[in-house]
Amino acid sequence: MKTFLSAAVLLATVVPPAAAAELTVITAGDQNMVDYVNEYLAPIFEKENPGDTVRAVGTGPGDAGSQKILERFEAQAGAEESDTDVAVVHEKFVGPMVEKGFLKKYRGDISTGKLVTSDKARMALGTDVDGYVMPMFASQTAIAYNPALVENPPRSYAEIADWAKAHPKQFGYNGIKGGASGVSFVMGWIYAFGDGDAKTLMNGPFEESQTKNWGPALEKLKDFNTTATLTPGNAGTLDMLGRGEIAMGPVWVDMFYSWQADGKLPPEMKLLLPAPGMPGQPMHYVIPAKAPHPKLAEKFVELATSPKVQAEGIVKRFNWYPGIDAKYVKAELDQASWDKLFKDVTPEDLAQYAKPFPIAPYNNAILEAYERQVAN
């Protein structure tokens, strides 16, 4: 009898509950995204849901990674069930996914859904995605500068242009072929100096006539480039800043803080977000309409967007801006970590000057106009 009992106890602890499932999470982005799911989120989720496991699959960095996820959903459109429970994709690809009906409208079903009030959860580069996405984090570009060399940092694009003219070769950026921080600087330049309305560029609709409005702005940028330094890549700008070869340049905020934390960048360096704003972009959690474990997927996203995880994982570990509203995250965060992230660029700056990228057709048109007019 005793043996039977202990065997039963043993069985009960070993055999997982009936609903045991493997949750598949696919994510675009660098290896750090896969590591984040595997090493941080999965253990917490598996502890809260005994028996269930999480499997993370990376599809590669940059837009190409999200493109692969979109193509995967397209390929599975005819199938009865998708092989994916949760996907993490770039903003640019959420619109097409919603339009083609690949996604589940789930934000209203989870408790953290109401913790996001910003526009980025409603519109994605001109497409209405309200309800279909939960922002995982927001990455933002800003201008990094060396206070030892820049006493009165410029506060707007116009002031940056003047400053760069007065300090030849001290402003550095990576053009448009060396990574997105340079692209973002150029987009901000068009927002600031283009003749059209920047809001149209961000929200659409696309009109060919708009593309004629950038001539003078690009002419000015060409002139600007003669006094600026062109750096080799996102990391190249930070490298040159760290070695004191340039005094100022556009960078990704999370990269900037990570480099500082690793000691690759002096702690004195500072950030600023100039008027009228620079682009940034969120990455979104989405759930396919035909996800094999929809309830579990919602639970997973709920955990990932809970204030605690957003504070510990997103802000503290990766220096990203939280996906949900910052005020909910603040309560879960120690003052030092909060101050670090919002010291230079305040939440008010972010509200005012953090802009989305232009919608895809304008984005491409601006890049090509840059190649034609500035780089040629």
Add this chain to the structure above:
Amino acid sequence: MRERLTGLLLALPAIATIALLYLMPLIASMTGAFETEAGFGLGNFVKSTELYTTDILYTLMIVSLSTLIIAGLSIAIAGYLTLGENPKAVAILRWLYRWPLFIPFIVVGQVLRTFLAKNGLMNNLLVAGGILTPLQTVSFLDWRGIVIAFVWKQTPFVTLLVAGAMASIDRGTIEAARNLGASRLRILIEIVVPQVRTTLLVGMVLSFVTMMSVLSVPLMISAQSPTMITADIAFRINAYGDYGVANALGMISLAMTMAVAIVYLRLNLKEKAK
């Protein structure tokens, strides 16, 4: 007849492999270059020349200049290996010069990116040595950086070929010139180099073609404007998903390497005729 058939059958797998893995993609990319939204046409080429003429000339300039410098350096190194009189110096040089051969282009790019920067290792050494002041330093991360990377990586390859050829020429001609009092430099230029001319040219052609196809070095050192065609091709695809113009640019660089390849084939034929 039967033997012929067997021969053909034996060669068939090889031919099929080449057709499937090499010719088909090449043809697809060639026809792709003429596909535009409005149907077949020259639109992609027009756009390529509009946007990238500077880059095309820049590429040609960088690669040609690098090839010439590589030729000069490899003659100098191989010449010393053949004619050098200090056995220790020859042994050290022989051991040293091959190193870059085993280092991938991307690593060369990465190493030079920090070495050649304005406040990089090279300038820091020059400043520490009192040769330059910090204000005089300049960054070499532009066309010069690309040329340095190419020369550094490709010189050993050409040297290897040329030194081999020099080792196999008739020592008698060198000894005779030396007996008549010719200096070593004169022997190198007038006796040795003419005898290894074909090998040298082959090495230069192969280097030219290799350098035309390198993406990592321009990306790591200077992907700004102007930049090399390979960086533009990558950008067309990654930023716009525009395979048409990328294919057209590919065709243009193919035309450049073809011109050089023709020289190579001619030399090859000449060699065979001998």
